Amino acid sequence: MSEILKNIGTVFQQGGPVLYVLLGVSIVSMTMSFERYLFWWRLHKPGRRGWVDKALGQLKRGDIEGARSLAAADTTLYATVVEELTRARLTDSTAVGLVEERRDQFERFNGALSTIITAAPLIGLLGTVTGIIRSFDIIGNASAVRDIPGVAQGVSEALLNTAGGLGVALFTLIPYVICKAQSDRLLSNIEALSSAAHQGRAVPSPVPARATN
Numbered sequence: 005m006s007e008i009l010k011n012i013g014t015v016f017q018q019g020g021p022v023l024y025v026l027l028g029v030s031i032v033s034m035t036m037s038f039e040r041y042l043f044w045w046r047l048h049k050p051g052r053r054g055w056v057d058k059a060l061g062q063l064k065r066g067d068i069e070g071a072r073s074l075a076a077a078d079t080t081l082y083a084t085v086v087e088e089l090t091r092a093r094l095t096d097s098t099a100v101g102l103v104e105e106r107r108d109q110f111e112r113f114n115g116a117l118s119t120i121i122t123a124a125p126l127i128g129l130l131g132t133v134t135g136i137i138r139s140f141d142i143i144g145n146a147s148a149v150r151d152i153p154g155v156a157q158g159v160s161e162a163l164l165n166t167a168g169g170l171g172v173a174l175f176t177l178i179p180y181v182i183c184k185a186q187s188d189r190l191l192s193n194i195e196a197l198s199s200a201a202h203q204g205r206a207v208p209s210p211v212p213a214r215a216t217n
Contacts, residue, residue, distance in 0.1 A: 018157060019164040022131030026124065026168040033120050033172060036113040037179035043112075044186045047080050056193050059086050063197060066204035081106060085194055089201040102194055110187050117180040121173050128169015135162030 016023055055078065062071040068090045075083040075090070085102055139158030 015164065018160045019168065020131060020134065020161045022127060022134060022165050023161075023168055026127055026131075026165070026172055029120055029124055029127065030172045030175070033117065033176045036116060037176070040113055040179060040183050043110075044183065047082070047110075048186060048189065052082075056082065056197070060196060060200045063089065063200035063204045068204075081109060081190070082193070082197075085197060089197060102198065103191060110190055114180065114183060114187075117176055117183070120176045121180060124172035124176065125169040128165045128167070128172075131165025131168070132162040135159065135165060 016027070055074070059071055059074055059082070062074065063086070071086055071090050075086040077083075084106075088102060135158045137158075138161065139155045142155050142158065
C-alpha cells in the first residue's frame, strides 16, 4: 500500500501543479456523478416500469382514487407527478408545466458535468504547454546536454497532464451520457402519464339505468 501511495506521489510530483488541479476537478466530477447515480437508481430501479404501467392503466380508466393510492405509497418524482395529474385541471400544456417545474431536480449537475467534459482537456493542455516550455528552457541553456533528466521531466509533465485531462473528460462523459438517457426516459414517462390522465378525464361517467315500470 505504501509503495502504491509512493508511486502516486511521484506521478503528481512529475505532473506539476496543473495535475493537482485535474485531481480536484476529478473529485468534483466523481462526487456529482455519484449523487446522480443515487438519484436515478432510486427513480428507475428495477420494478419502475411496472409501477408506471400500473399508473398509466389507472389514469386511462379514470381511476383517480387508485392512482392517488399508488402515488401515496411512493416517494419519488413519479409519485408527485401522478398526484398532481389527479388534481390538476388538465390542458395540452400540463406535461410541459410538470417538466419545467421539476427540471432543476432531474437535470441537476448536467451543466457542471458538461463543463468538466469541455474544460478538463483544456486544463490538461495547459499542463502540456508548461511542461514543453520547461523542456525547451533547459534545451536552450548551454548545460542542456548535461541535464537530460530535466528535459525528460518536462516531457513527462506534458504527457501526464495530457493523459490526465483526457482521462477526466472521458470518465465524466460516461455518467453525463447516462444522465441524459435517464432524463429522456423520465420525460417520455411523464408525457405518457399526462396523456393517460387526459384520456381518463374524457371517459364518460356511467349513466344509471332507468327504472322500468
